Amino acid sequence: MLTKELSEDQLLAEFDLKIASDIKIEPRDWMPEEYRNQLIRQISQHAHSEIIGMQPEGNWLNRAPSLRSKKILMAKIQDEAGHGLYLYSAAETLGISREQMIAALHAGKAKYASVFNYPSLNWADMGAIGWLVDGAAITNQVSLQRTSYGPYARAMVRICKEESFHQRQGYEIMWRMMQGTEDQKRMAQDALNRWWYPALMMFGPHDADSAHSSKSMKWKIKRESNDHLRAKFVNKSIPQAELLGLKVPDVKLIDEASGIYEHTAINWEEFWTVVNGNGPCNKQRIEHHIKAHEDGEWVRKTAIAADLKHHTN
Amino acid sequence: MDFKLKYYLQIADNALILSHRLGEVVSRGPYLEEDIANTNVALDLIGMAESIYEQAALLEDKGRTGDDLVYRRAEHQYFNANLVEQPNKDFAYILVRQFLMDAFHVYFLTELTKSKDEFLAAVAIKSLKEVTYHLRRSSEWMIRLGDGTAEASERTKIAIRNLWKFKFELFTESEADLIMKERGEGVDLKVVEKMWRQKVREIFFIAQLEIPEGEFIVGQGKSGNHTEYLGKILAEMQFLPTHYPDAVW
Numbered sequence: 001m002l003t004k005e006l007s008e009d010q011l012l013a014e015f016d017l018k019i020a021s022d023i024k025i026e027p028r029d030w031m032p033e034e035y036r037n038q039l040i041r042q043i044s045q046h047a048h049s050e051i052i053g054m055q056p057e058g059n060w061l062n063r064a065p066s067l068r069s070k071k072i073l074m075a076k077i078q079d080e081a082g083h084g085l086y087l088y089s090a091a092e093t094l095g096i097s098r099e100q101m102i103a104a105l106h107a108g109k110a111k112y113a114s115v116f117n118y119p120s121l122n123w124a125d126m127g128a129i130g131w132l133v134d135g136a137a138i139t140n141q142v143s144l145q146r147t148s149y150g151p152y153a154r155a156m157v158r159i160c161k162e163e164s165f166h167q168r169q170g171y172e173i174m175w176r177m178m179q180g181t182e183d184q185k186r187m188a189q190d191a192l193n194r195w196w197y198p199a200l201m202m203f204g205p206h207d208a209d210s211a212h213s214s215k216s217m218k219w220k221i222k223r224e225s226n227d228h229l230r231a232k233f234v235n236k237s238i239p240q241a242e243l244l245g246l247k248v249p250d251v252k253l254i255d256e257a258s259g260i261y262e263h264t265a266i267n268w269e270e271f272w273t274v275v276n277g278n279g280p281c282n283k284q285r286i287e288h289h290i291k292a293h294e295d296g297e298w299v300r301k302t303a304i305a306a307d308l309k310h311h312t313n
Numbered sequence: 314m315d316f317k318l319k320y321y322l323q324i325a326d327n328a329l330i331l332s333h334r335l336g337e338v339v340s341r342g343p344y345l346e347e348d349i350a351n352t353n354v355a356l357d358l359i360g361m362a363e364s365i366y367e368q369a370a371l372l373e374d375k376g377r378t379g380d381d382l383v384y385r386r387a388e389h390q391y392f393n394a395n396l397v398e399q400p401n402k403d404f405a406y407i408l409v410r411q412f413l414m415d416a417f418h419v420y421f422l423t424e425l426t427k428s429k430d431e432f433l434a435a436v437a438i439k440s441l442k443e444v445t446y447h448l449r450r451s452s453e454w455m456i457r458l459g460d461g462t463a464e465a466s467e468r469t470k471i472a473i474r475n476l477w478k479f480k481f482e483l484f485t486e487s488e489a490d491l492i493m494k495e496r497g498e499g500v501d502l503k504v505v506e507k508m509w510r511q512k513v514r515e516i517f518f519i520a521q522l523e524i525p526e527g528e529f530i531v532g533q534g535k536s537g538n539h540t541e542y543l544g545k546i547l548a549e550m551q552f553l554p555t556h557y558p559d560a561v562w
Contacts, residue, residue, distance in 0.1 A: 054340040061336050065553035065562035066380045067363045070336075071356060077339055078352040085345050123553055123562070181560045288340070296343025298468070299404045302461030303343075309460060 019220055024150035027093035035219055039149050040094050041110075042221060044101045047087035048112035050080045052285050056120040057129060065123060072169055073126060079162050086158065090151040106290050108277065113137075115198045117279030124177050124184070124191035130170015132192070132199040132237065138163045139233045140203065148220040171240065178244050185245075192246050200263060201271045203230035209268075234263050317430075318372050319392065319489040320499055322382070323535055324433075325365035326393035329383060331414055332358035333546055338401050350450060354411070357443040361436065368432050384554040388537070388544045392487075395532030396479035398542045405458055405468040409476050412451035412516070417483050418444040420508040424500035433498065452516045459520030466521070473522060478529040484509075487535040 011030045018025060025031055054077050061077065064070035088098045104110035115133055120126070138160060145156045177188040204210055204226040216222035234251065238261050241248045250264040273279065335355035342348030366379035377385075397414060401407050422444060425437035458469040484506040486494075493499025517524055532540070553562065 051340075051345070058340045061339060062333060062549050063552050065384070065560070067359060067366070067383060068380075069562055071359055071363070074336060074339065074352060074356055074359070078349055078356070081340075081345055081349045081352070085349070088345070176562060179561075181557065183557050184560050292341040292343075295341070296347075296404070298462065298464050299343035299347075302465030303457050304461075305465075306457035306461035310456065 019148055022146075022148075022220070024153060025148055026150045034215070035221075036094050038216060038219070038221060039152065040091055040096050042216075043087055043091040043094075043152055044096070044104070045111050045113075047084050047091060047101065048105050048110055049116065050084035050087060052112045052116045052289065053133075054080050055285055055288055056116055056118070056281075057126060059120045060123060060126050063123070064126075069126075069173070076130070076166050076169065079166065083155075083159050083162070086155040090149075090155045093151050102293060106286065106293070108286075111275070112285075113202060114271070114274045114279065115195075115202050116285060117274050117282045118194065118198050119280050121194070122187040122191060124174065124187040125195070127170050127173030127177060127188065128191035128195040130166050130168075131174055131240070132170070132195050133202065134163050134166045134170060135237060136199045136202040136233050138167060139229050139236070143223040143229065146220075146223050171244075174244050174246070178246065188244070189246055192241065193249055196249055197266060197270075200230055200234070200266055201274075203227070203233070205268065205271070231262075235259075235261055315372070316489040316492045317498070318369055319487070320493045321365050321369040321372065321433075323392040323487070323489065325362040325369065325382075326391050326534075327397050327414070327418075328358040328362040328365075330391070330393045330543070330546060331397040331410075332356075332362065333550060334397065334399075334401060334410075335407075338407065343404060351407075354447050354450070357440070357447065361440045361443070364436055380554075384551050388539055388547055390537060391539065391543060391547070392535050392537060393539075393543075394479065394482050394534045395540050396476065396483065398534075398540055398546060399476060399479065400542055402472070403468060405465070405472040406476065408451055408454045408458060409469060409472040411447070412455050413476065413480055413483075413513070415444055415448040415451045416509050416512045417505070419448045420505045420512070421500060423508075424505055428498050428500070429496065430493075430498040448512075452512075455516050455522065456520045459517070459522040469520075469522060474525055477525045478531040481528060481530045482532040482534060485530065485533075485535070490535075 012032060015025070015029075015031060015035075018029075025035075057073060057077050057080075061070065061073055064073050088101060091101060092098065101110060105112070115136075120129065141156050141160050141163060145153055145160060147153045147156065174188055174191075177184040204213075207213060207225045207227050210226055213222065213226065217225070238248055238251060239259075251261050252264070274282070277283075332355045335351055335358070338348075339352055339355070340348065342351055362383075363379060366382045370377050370379050370382055373382075396410060399406070399410055419441070422437040422441045426434055426441065428434040428437065455469070458465045460466070484502045486502055490499055490502060494501055513524065532538070553560070
């Protein structure tokens with residue numbers, strides 16, 4: 001027992017040294033169980049977010065108003081499925097299966113980004129989601145390219161490239177809407193009003209209230225704090241909104257010389273209500289996923305049965 | 314209507330409406346890899362449709378765009394086969410519909426590469442690569458569905474029984490088909506049918522599925538006669554341009 005304990009201490013020391021020297025942790029490396037669990041929680045939550053995020057956009061796919069916009073939206077949703085796939089694979093390197101992750105999602109044990117529990121109500125939402133929701137995600141994910149777990153960091157590099165493309169596509173939709181009719185401008189402003197706070201909430205609670213933050217920062221799973229990333233996003237997005245001719249709700253310029261903005265207080269009560277399952281679409285999103293999974297069960301079974309038969313014949 | 318324009322629309326409408334149906338199941342696939350593959354097929358088809366609509370708009374020469382042809386035509390002005398508008402009842406319906414259309418597209422486009430109409434020949438060459446992959450995928454699925462579990466086989470047989478009647482229309486010549494064939498710009502549907510039949514027989518044999526008996530000629534999509542489903546597809550697809558006619562998207 002003593003040898004094992006010593007050995008664990010040594011392993012931990014080696015692990016800490018790697019983290020301190022910014023050497024990536026790889027799947028076969030020893031890692032503390034808590035680090036492993038934290039990563040599984042975070043990567044699977046990220047994967048689920050990509051997959052659930054397909055739904056609010058899928059809501060407008062068949063009402064896309066031009067062939068070009070339909071193709072772009074369809075390709076974007078497909079990219080999200082692809083991101084989900086990389087991320088599930090990255091999580092699988094930690095010893096959990098995709099089936100287990102999906103079961104945890106369906107049981108309500110695994111979360112996904114709460115922002116997708118809001119409805120997409122007009123075509124400009126396709127713009128606002130790309131511009132703001134993907135924009136907020138990128139702000140966070142750029143820092144995750146330096147995360148300490150190798151497979152996650154590498155998945156992030158690839159995902160960030162595609163996400164920044166999505167953000168530009170979203171912005172372009174908003175731009176077109178603002179060049180259009182009064183109705184289109186109304187839709188654009190309405191979409192911004194509805195998605196602004198949910199996008200800000202994507203960075204998570206204030207640093208002081210964030211349950212998982214301090215360990216994550218110590219292990220360099222997370223590289224920048226929630227509040228820091230949120231402020232970065234706010235200050236990047238406001239000039240973009242002004243260029244479009246849109247008004248961001250409830251922000252004020254706090255430092256005119258350096259052009260730094262501050263958003264007004266986020267409604268954290270609403271945030272926790274949505275996180276805890278009572279947002280406008282939580283039930284709808286999960287039911288959609290469960291239905292697809294259940295409807296697909298006989299298909300997965302026959303694929304396995306037939307592949308076995310035809311490979312062994 | 315100009316027979317050439319009509320011919321273009323017949324081809325593009327098939328691809329568009331089939332792609333629309335596939336778009337409806339995005340995020341509803343049996344597993345993620347399959348969801349992605351389904352979207353690939355939908356994207357290829359919409360791309361093929363788009364290039365043909367744009368050329369058709371030029372042919373029409375009334376100052377309309379490709380998008381106008383998609384978003385500002387009524388049900389009776391659509392010339393797709395009734396098969397592609399049939400709903401996504403389950404994965405077996407989706408894949409049987411797809412297999413029948415993929416096989417049609419492969420042999421139709423193979424013939425169309427010889428067209429004297431340079432635009433059509435070019436589209437056919439480009440799209441043939443894509444639909445060849447589509448047919449490979451849906452053929453593999455037919456085998457997995459027909460020769461996998463008992464439940465899958467049963468569902469697939471039901472789908473075949475209910476969709477089979479719509480296949481005859483694919484090979485029924487419209488006036489546009491006839492004239493374009495005579496000019497060496499269109500294809501001979503009898504040749505396509507022969508190749509199609511051979512492929513379907515081959516795959517059904519491996520998949521242990523049977524070809525239904527009898528000839529029930531249903532559907533005259535090429536004459537603008539559709540099942541009840543197309544109207545609803547268009548109502549959804551055309552909602553924004555219809556509701557906001559002055560908007561530019």
